[in-house]
Amino acid sequence: MLSDRVLDEHLDRLDYYTLLGVARDAPARSVRDAFHRFAMRFHPDQHIGDDGAQTRAARIFKRGAEGYRVLLDAALRARYDSALGRGEVRLTQEAERKAVVAEAGTTVEAPLPPDVKPLYERAKESFAKGDLKNAKAFLTLVTRRSTHPAVQALARDLLEAERAQLRRR
Secondary structure (H helix, E strand, O other), X not given: OOOHHHHHHHHHHOOHXXXXXXXXXXOHHHHHHHHHHXXXXXXXXXXXXXXXXXXXXXXXXXXXXXHXXXXXXXXXXXXXXXXXXXXXXXXXXXXXXXXXXXXXXXXXXXXXXXXXXXXXXXXHHHHHOOOHHHHHHHHHHHHHHOOOHHHHHHHHHHHHHHHHHHXXX
């Protein structure tokens, strides 16, 4: 096991799988378990009293939490695996936003408006859970307020999912 100092020094070169200690094909349960072990070691509260160690742990923990968020979400994980194939070891929220914009086929990279973002996140979350009815309801509210490329991309995905659901009936 690498020391905290060595891990911190090499953090920018480690992919999420290596950082959390899971295989690339690890199921969500394994990722969860690995992150819990990781959190016990690197959560900043575990290093109170030693400012250097606490700062180092906070940096490592933040990266691990980023990896946990990405590896648990199937869509994000697929994007990450693709990015990893290109040599990118991180899928930051900024990189994630750029990927969504790229998938939408536009070069507009403005962030979602603050009044739209919570509704968009709820729509996206419902869609990821397979709750198309709630996803559509939230997305309807979002599309009344924004034509952002990410919103348009989610609307297309939702429409395709609804069509697939109708075909299965």
